[in-house]
Amino acid sequence: xxxxxxxxxxxxxxxxxxxxxxxxxxxxxxxxxxxxxx
Amino acid sequence: xxxxxxxxxxxxxxxxxxxxxxxxxxxxxxxxxxxxxxxxxxxxxxxxxxxxxxxxxxxxxxxxxxxxxxxxxxxxxxxxxxxxxxxxxxxxxxxxxxxxxxxxxxxxxxxxxxxxxxxxxxxxxxxxxxxxxxxxxxxxxxxxxxxxxxxxxxxxxxxxxxxxxxxxxxxxxxxxxxxxxxxxxxxxxxxxxxxxxxxxxxxxxxxxxxxxxxxxxxxxxxxxxxxxxxxxxxxxxxxxxxxxxxxxxxxxxxxxxxxxxxxxxxxxxxxxxxxxxxxxxxxxxxxxxxxxxxxxxxxxxxxxxxxxxxxxxxxxxxxxxxxxxxxxxxxxxxxxxxxxxxxxxxxxxxxxxxxxxxxxxxxxxxxxxxxxxxxxxxxxxxxxxxxxxxxxxxxxxxxxxxxxxxxxxxxxxxxxxxxxxxxxxxxxxxxxxxxxxxxxxxxxxxxxxxxxxxxxxxxxxxxxxxxxxxxxxxxxxxxxxxxxxxxxxxxxxxxxx
Numbered sequence: 001x002x003x004x005x006x007x008x009x010x011x012x013x014x015x016x017x018x019x020x021x022x023x024x025x026x027x028x029x030x031x032x033x034x035x036x037x038x
Numbered sequence: 039x040x041x042x043x044x045x046x047x048x049x050x051x052x053x054x055x056x057x058x059x060x061x062x063x064x065x066x067x068x069x070x071x072x073x074x075x076x077x078x079x080x081x082x083x084x085x086x087x088x089x090x091x092x093x094x095x096x097x098x099x100x101x102x103x104x105x106x107x108x109x110x111x112x113x114x115x116x117x118x119x120x121x122x123x124x125x126x127x128x129x130x131x132x133x134x135x136x137x138x139x140x141x142x143x144x145x146x147x148x149x150x151x152x153x154x155x156x157x158x159x160x161x162x163x164x165x166x167x168x169x170x171x172x173x174x175x176x177x178x179x180x181x182x183x184x185x186x187x188x189x190x191x192x193x194x195x196x197x198x199x200x201x202x203x204x205x206x207x208x209x210x211x212x213x214x215x216x217x218x219x220x221x222x223x224x225x226x227x228x229x230x231x232x233x234x235x236x237x238x239x240x241x242x243x244x245x246x247x248x249x250x251x252x253x254x255x256x257x258x259x260x261x262x263x264x265x266x267x268x269x270x271x272x273x274x275x276x277x278x279x280x281x282x283x284x285x286x287x288x289x290x291x292x293x294x295x296x297x298x299x300x301x302x303x304x305x306x307x308x309x310x311x312x313x314x315x316x317x318x319x320x321x322x323x324x325x326x327x328x329x330x331x332x333x334x335x336x337x338x339x340x341x342x343x344x345x346x347x348x349x350x351x352x353x354x355x356x357x358x359x360x361x362x363x364x365x366x367x368x369x370x371x372x373x374x375x376x377x378x379x380x381x382x383x384x385x386x387x388x389x390x391x392x393x394x395x396x397x398x399x400x401x402x403x404x405x406x407x408x409x410x411x412x413x414x415x416x417x418x419x420x421x422x423x424x425x426x427x428x429x430x431x432x433x434x435x436x437x438x439x440x441x442x443x444x445x446x447x448x449x450x451x452x453x454x455x456x457x458x459x460x461x462x463x464x465x466x467x468x469x470x471x472x473x474x475x476x477x478x479x480x481x482x483x484x485x486x487x488x489x490x491x492x493x494x495x496x497x498x499x500x501x502x503x504x505x506x507x508x509x510x511x512x513x514x515x516x517x518x519x520x521x522x523x524x525x526x527x528x529x530x531x532x533x534x535x
Contacts, residue, residue: 008307009229015306016295020287027330027354031346034338 056099157269365489
């Protein structure tokens with residue numbers, strides 16, 4: 001690793017952000033469903 | 039017959055330990071600079087004393103320089119175990135002198151909690167602690183999360199690096215040499231640091247209305263605590279202090295990044311294909327989904343939150359905080375203590391399982407959980423199939439690998455040791471009269487380096503329970519092996535011939 005792989009780093013950070021967004025949407029769907037069925 | 043360690047053994051261990059201690063002297067320059075810039079003269083004295091002592095120990099170790107420069111495997115393990123006892127002792131000096139701790143053990147507890155990236159704290163009145171000392175607490179998170187020995191081998195060229203690297207609970211070697219792997223780990227951390235601090239500072243200024251210097255102070259602390267899955271905060275109300283969903287989401291991205299193995303970071307950076315076949319990724323996704331369902335359903339059934347936005351925000355953040363081993367809390371301790379039933383089970387299991395192996399997270403680790411499950415399936419298949427059947431199980435982790443008996447045995451042994459430590463700590467809590475749920479929660483939180491608390495960890499807690507929790511944090515972070523090596527070394531020294 002002599003030079004910083006900027007594109008790779010940006011891809012990594014983007015995927016991590018996408019994971020959090022996906023988890024939020026999944027949790028929101030679950031919360032909505034559970035409250036509806038309660 | 040055990041062999042008594044010779045003088046050369048002590049020399050080799052002392053020399054390497056001294057080298058590692060130099061890292062504290064170097065890292066102490068961070069709070070020192072902050073104290074000078076902020077003109078915090080009172081904490082400056084303690085910081086200078088710590089740096090001076092660390093530098094003196096480091097320099098004195100030159101006198102022990104052994105003839106053979108290479109450390110043996112067992113010596114390396116002993117060095118790691120001792121390092122993680124000595125560094126908190128040095129790191130606790132400025133904390134203890136601040137007057138924010140009731141007794142010295144509390145300051146040592148905080149330094150150990152910082153270094154092991156646990157996040158439990160016995161600090162009194164954190165809201166009025168000098169900024170430089172808060173920066174130091176969070177720097178301990180960063181040092182511990184990165185692996186302090188890893189730092190030493192990067193900057194001070196310590197020999198016998200492989201055992202030191204493994205002793206700190208790191209298993210995957212991304213590049214052929216440990217030094218290149220260490221450099222990659224630092225690169226990943228510094229990239230996340232640069233982006234994370236910039237984003238958090240901007241949010242602090244634009245959304246929270248902080249002045250730039252204050253926003254920067256909070257941003258670097260939150261970054262170090264989130265990415266290194268530590269959990270300290272500079273305010274007593276933890277992450278809830280900021281009262282911002284956007285700020286929490288940014289912290290969540292850093293927490294997720296911290297719980298990923300550095301091998302996976304490398305794969306993401308290199309656009310590696312077929313990541314969803316990876317056993318560890320499958321395991322962590324499954325266990326996270328399971329614990330999230332338990333938490334959210336539990337909170338909904340108990341009627342704790344009645345709208346889906348609040349339920350999602352609290353339930354997801356707390357599960358993420360527990361599973362990644364961070365320990366940030368978006369709800370007050372008293373409220374968390376009331377989370378019972380399914381929610382309690384969900385959060386406790388998430389804490390106990392932890393993040394990925396070779397990440398900054400603690401706990402049993404997803405790879406071990408996945409392999410334990412695969413071994414159990416193997417055992418059932420063995421029982422069901424005819425006697426002469428040959429069963430060979432493979433799993434995908436970077437490449438296709440065979441689950442050998444030896445690997446399964448070692449994975450099971452470490453997993454069992456975690457469970458035993460969870461239960462052992464809970465037994466001590468029970469002996470002091472705490473309810474079973476509280477004692478178990480706090481014990482798991484300490485061993486798995488999480489830092490969530492239901493109120494057992496507080497100033498004035500029984501000293502023995504506090505000492506047990508210090509030992510749990512130490513054992514959990516080192517994943518037992520280095521600690522056993524130290525124990526073996528001491529026994530050979532005392533009884534060997």
